[in-house]
Amino acid sequence: MSDPFEPEAIEAARKTFAGPVAFLKSAPSLDFIPDAVVPEVAFAGRSNVGKSSLLNALTGRNALARTSNTPGRTQELNFFDVGTPLAFRLVDMPGYGFAKAPKDIVKKWRFLVNDFLRGRDVLKRALVLIDARHGIKEVDREILEMLDKAAVSYRIVLTKADKIKPTELAEVTEATAAEIRKHPAAHPDILATSSETGLGIPELRAAVIEAIG
Secondary structure: OOOOOOHHHHHHHHHHHHOOEEEEEEEOOHHHOOOOOOOEEEEEEEOOOOHHHHHHHHHOOOOOOOOOOOOOOOOOEEEEEEOOOOOEEEEEOOOEOOOOOOHHHHHHHHHHHHHHHHHOOOEEEEEEEEEOOOOOOHHHHHHHHHHHHHOOOEEEEEEOHHHOOHHHHHHHHHHHHHHHOOOOOEOOOOEEOOOOOOOOHHHHHHHHHHHHO
């Protein structure tokens, strides 16, 4: 269900991410976000979906994004600069759906994410990470609705695709595609990835470059 990216696009994206990529800053509130000077692509996903691992695989760095086994650890917007001169930014959004979080933390997450999505003109696309073993859950639907209402284009990226059989992956992909047809801001094509095996990572890089083009 993913785009048949041309080899040239795959190679150009590889070269882009092989160049400078650096952590810029964390923003606990909109007061701290950097000026909107270049296109941005955001990554969203529930806690423990493998977002940090995927960001590290995408950029070819082992520790660009911090990984943690503690759900809900990242409650800030993390910005990463790509390219010299600066070409675009990646935004690691705080994970959602952590069951044990206090209500005030959940409320803070909702306000931060919603305000960011609605007010960031340079945000070209959000990549919503969904665990391939589970598909879209109720906790994911809230962020999809937020993106729809904010009119932010988004694309579903299945993570941990190596953890299930190819037949199961095909079924999850098909079910996910059927559901997102109901969402006006959703990109119709889905990317299946694995940060461990590298499955789909070249295509994901190309999808990021395509989004900012």
